[in-house]
Amino acid sequence: MKSSVKINQLSDEELVSEIVKTNDSALFAVLYDRYAPIVFNKCLGFAKHKAEAEDLTHDIFIKLYVKIRSFKGTAKFSTWLYSFTYNFCVNYVQRDAYKNKEQVNEEAVEKRAAVTDEVSDEDFFQLKAERLQKVLSIIDPKDKMVLLMKYQDDFSIKDISQSLELGESAVKMRIKRAKEKVMELYKTI
Numbered sequence: 001m002k003s004s005v006k007i008n009q010l011s012d013e014e015l016v017s018e019i020v021k022t023n024d025s026a027l028f029a030v031l032y033d034r035y036a037p038i039v040f041n042k043c044l045g046f047a048k049h050k051a052e053a054e055d056l057t058h059d060i061f062i063k064l065y066v067k068i069r070s071f072k073g074t075a076k077f078s079t080w081l082y083s084f085t086y087n088f089c090v091n092y093v094q095r096d097a098y099k100n101k102e103q104v105n106e107e108a109v110e111k112r113a114a115v116t117d118e119v120s121d122e123d124f125f126q127l128k129a130e131r132l133q134k135v136l137s138i139i140d141p142k143d144k145m146v147l148l149m150k151y152q153d154d155f156s157i158k159d160i161s162q163s164l165e166l167g168e169s170a171v172k173m174r175i176k177r178a179k180e181k182v183m184e185l186y187k188t189i
Helices: 004-009 012-022 025-044 050-070 077-100 106-114 121-126 129-138 141-152 157-164 166-187
Strands: none
Touching: 004 025, 012 025, 012 050, 012 077, 025 050, 025 077, 050 077, 050 141, 077 141, 129 166, 141 157, 141 166, 157 166
16 A cells, blocks of 8 residues: 555545555545545535535545446546535435425526526626525525536536536526526515
């Protein structure tokens, strides 16, 4: 086994390759230490409270340990992990919403959003934080995911496109529609 200094100097991709080869949990612990705070912060965007975000982070790393072999190296590991995290959180929120039967009438929101003008980033950023937080808690998790990737994590359209395995024009359309839905719901709260 390599010394801890050399292990810490491995790139993410090299570290993942070693984990896949050896199935060494100590190597996975290094990966965990690198990314747990980042994953936790992403989970906070989807969780109702800190303890729930901690549970989500734990669950993500358990699933990651099992699924790490599916990393193909076609994108940076960090990009792949963000996508993995977002998808896990979106699925969690959707399951939670289904259990609690707190569904928003998306069709009505989409119809109203379709008649609004395009929302500029400046208008979007002017929303008051508390009301925006409430709106983000009730919009579709997939819409929330794309907005968080764009505006919280400052992903480029290309990065989002790679993470979600969508074309860039599809990403732009999702962002546009999600912003319109947020603005429409924001007006009603």
